[in-house]
Amino acid sequence: MSLWIAIIIGIIEGLTEFLPVSSTGHMIIAGHAMNFTGAKAESFEVIIQLGAILAIAVLYWRKVLRLFGVKDKSAKQAQGPQLNLIHIAIGIVPALGLAYVFRDYIKLLFMPETVIISLVVGGIFMMVAEKIQPDVTADTMDQITYKQAFFIGISQILSLWPGFSRSGSTIAGGMLAGTSRAAAADFTFIMALPIMTAACGYELLKSYSMMTMDDALFFAVGFVVSFVVALLAVSTFIKLVGRLKLTVFSYYRFVLAAVVFIYFIF
Template sequence: MLELWKSIIIGIVEGLTEFLPVSSTGHMILAGHMIGFTGPKADTFEVVIQLGAILAVVVLYWRRLLRLFGIQDAATKAKPGPKMNLIHILIGILPAGLFGFLLHDYVKLLFMPETVLIGLVVGGIFMMVAEKIQPKVVAEDMDAITYKQSLFIGIAQLLSLWPGFSRSGSTIAAGMLAGTSRVAAADFTFIMAIPIMVGASGIDMLKNYKLLTSDDLLFFVVGFIVSFIVALLAVATFIKLVGKLKLTYFSYYRFALAAVMLIYIWMGL
């Protein structure tokens, strides 16, 4: 049986970073490299615990998700102006979903510490640029996001196929460049992540489920639960702070992490 402490560590890393603009994939690759948890089974485990993080978003946004399917409360019906619908989500996930499906095996070749460091730095620069040159905000909340803005965010999500770049980092920054507020971009990013992550996780699980045995069940269940609980706390906290926290702060963290890991790799630790 795989060691449960590794399950807990990777579950915490996934839960903390999945929806923050720091790249959960990059963090799991680096963490797995450091604790000696790599290979096909490790890749499958990372996919399973991502579903735990996704479930956290479903729990936090369940009312908003129901509204996408026309189930609305009195307050929502009375709210004037445009409302985000399933077409916005489809437009947002289509570019990355299509290219991710077609290039899935090639993208997996990039899953190594060295490429993650590049993604961390370049993604951090992209986020700093978004903060620096953000145009006038025309969409204060996600209900005001247009189809054009959804497409721009969806195209930018292609950048997240490079491990270390960060799905939330690329989409929140793109939303800001398209004229959405940081809060609107973050909310849209979280909801848009649900179908695209479920799809990506489903593909991986179908390809690798034969690697799993009954002895691995406890290891995977523990990782899933840890990822769900930590992601629930992380996302709830980020939602409250996203309006005040500039992406630049996360960029500094990314640069620092890349520098530390570069030294770690260079020294052959």
């Protein structure tokens, strides 16, 4: 396997992980365009996502430590309820549970044809969330209630369909539950840390026996590239997600679906 493939897909992952456009969908499309498919490709696409997610750990390290009771003495402590590990658990259990039960069936969806459909359906879901969003009761991540965290967790189940987008489904779900777009985005990124760590660990345990040293280098290059690119891009992208309506990203998804349809099917 050419290391250029690892670099290209690593760049795509780093650029798209934090936008509601589906990084997995983009990697599947790129992989099929470069004839990079199969079991190793699927494992690679999961594992390098952790590289991009680690950029969030770097950016949000104070908030992550606060979840475990470590106080930041240099910052003014917020008053009232704050995000805690119960919120995270409520948010991740639904998707993690179903992902484990239906993991073999989910892998069958890693193809351009299914990504086309999910890009469109996910885009419509995001537009609906923008259209019918109720009054905001949680302006910041710390104001998210357990009920809202659960609704976001249920919405995250939709992201098991490759191309739907984890951030797209959870941000839209959060908005429908009464959170601001920025609060839902912050919660989504924090919630991604345990989810992707678990998914990456599972993939490594499942596939390490069939990997060679060349495979290890290939995976490592993709991992590092996705981390570096995401680290450089994450601040800008988080601001975009907070300021731009999801409708803008929906239009992009529709255009991408049309392009993929013409390239692979038409």
